[in-house]
Amino acid sequence: MLFLVRMDVKVPTHLSAAEFDAIKAREKTYAEQLQREGAWRHLWRVVGEYANYSVFDVPSNDELHRLLSGLPLFPFMTVHVTPLAKHPSAIQ
Numbered sequence: 001m002l003f004l005v006r007m008d009v010k011v012p013t014h015l016s017a018a019e020f021d022a023i024k025a026r027e028k029t030y031a032e033q034l035q036r037e038g039a040w041r042h043l044w045r046v047v048g049e050y051a052n053y054s055v056f057d058v059p060s061n062d063e064l065h066r067l068l069s070g071l072p073l074f075p076f077m078t079v080h081v082t083p084l085a086k087h088p089s090a091i092q
């Protein structure tokens, strides 16, 4: 199952820069691992925003929720999920 996910990050004001950098480093490791495993198919920065559009390929809504809620930055994010279906005119 494919899902388009938009993640908007709000930088926390109650953490030091070093604390936030440590969370971002864990986030990078987590995101890279999911990409290697194939669950996180695309990851694109939204130009000019601390946000991304991503495509996930996972077997269920529950699995997507598990992966998203495991993001180290999850407590600082707003996440919007759009389930995707095959377009009848798509050639691939």
Ligand SMILES: O=C(O)C[C@H]1C=CC(=O)O1
Pocket: 007, 009, 027, 028, 031, 043, 050, 051, 052, 073
């Ligand atoms: O930077 C972001 O958009 C937030 C998040 C998503 C992947 C990652 O490494 O950080």
